[in-house]
Amino acid sequence: MKLKLKAILAALHRRILGLHAGHYLILLVVVTAALILLGDRKNIYSVEGISQTITVETSGADINEWFFDNGVLVAEDLFMQPLELQESNTFKFSTNSKLRITSSKNGNDFQLLITARNDKNVGVLVNESESQILTGYVEVLLTISRDFILPFEGKALLGEDVGAGVESLLLEGEVSILESKFISSGRYQGENNKLDMGDRVSIIDNDSEYISKGFVRVTRQNAFYFSVISEGDGVQVTRFGNEEMIITPSIWSRVTKDPVVAAMTSLLALMFLLLEFTTLIKTTLNNKD
Template sequence: MKLTIERLIILLRSQNKKLNAGYALIFVVGIIAAFILLGDRTNIYSVKGNTQAITIDTTGALINQWRFSEGVLVSEEFFMEPIDLSLNRSFEFAPGTKLRITSINNVTKHQLLITGRSDDVMGELIANNSAQPLSGYVEIVLTLSRNFVLPFEGTAFVGEDVGQNVESLLLAGEVNILESRFLSSGRYPGESYTLDTGDRISIVDNDAEYVSKGFLRITQSDAFYFSVVSEGDGVQVTRFGNEDLLITPSVWSRVTKDPVVAAITSLFALMFLLLEFALLLKQTLLNKE
């Protein structure tokens, strides 16, 4: 009997060492899991939908040199006198300018208004093999008779916050997040968010590291399609004057959709079950004693 009790004591001591090692291992895994779930990652935000207004602070890329050979040009340089554009007299916006594009809806026709103001060159009026730089305020009014696409690169502010005298709004939109996989290449689709009519949105870039790219698809309707994609720190949503809504990935999304995190989470759950089994075995041996 005495020999049997001594064996049980030795077994319990051995079990205690194993349990302590198990606790330590679970603690380490917990720290690693917290780092994985809460650590910073480079996320890609894709925003798309239909809007009646967008403001784009373009970069110096050549893709932003929008050229128009139709429509009506109005400029401070010509004392706000309208100038009809044609194949022989066109206007080209300069890159690195801030442009606002608005859909204008009349009873009989749909129009697009593009405006900008800069102390530097806003663009060039090209006619008779010569180019005349224009600065100050410039606008172009297009009467839509066909569909076309305007690609851009820069910072985009989509929609307009609802307020007095605001007529052009974001009609519908969606935010999709692509997250980087942990310790591996590639990305996985994260969460999606539906925007409300009247929201004003922009992709946040706290350190000014990234450049948004996208396009506008102009059609003969009361709004135009937009698509903006960029890495960033979140999507800022202004809703009825409230700027507290910042769309970022949730921890739950990483747990359920990141394959690496899902594997680590499964391992952690298995270790917890094994620990529970070891505690149950220890209690059973103590009851026998």
């Protein structure tokens, strides 16, 4: 067995020594291309679509302090008694809260329900004479009379997994991937992946180093438009309880869409062509001799 292994290694060594310089160059290009295709990159994932529900764990950015001067407020600190919000009695959600937004239709009215829970500070209720910090559970129910936008920064969970008692779903959506170019600035449009109705979607952040940014656009419908964008390690899609669906860039996408890789692929093909042409000429001249 040892003798056979030595013979194989010796033959391989002779084969490598017998390579033409052009072969070495091609081998170098192939190895480099493999590193480019398989190497890690900072990709940006964009998720957008139409949904009836979204959950946002907000960051400490001021953009998450949503202000309301209309709607109905219910809170634990107010003994769950409904309170009408108006210009003289307003409420502002605080940062670092877990917010859930759900849209629905009640008769001819379109409504938006925003719920939150925080043991420290869910938000601040302000009237003409005082301000009151609310803790525990708080919800605001809005009857939609106009279009408006709720911007946010944090971690977003889009849709809800289909199951018993679930009534609000992601209706449609798409995941787009913006990949970094190799050894150059800028990005290129990678793959687009369609989402199915009933999917639950979130951007993966293995090391908790990225913050998603996005917004919800509310209109007089029983669903709203959402857009979320963030760097990440992929997109997790839960479909009928299956959490093994991870969307990440494919090698084929890098081969066909990365300008640098496409240029290297063209160079490699040209080198192979020139090498074959050189070999053909050499063989022809040797046959004449």
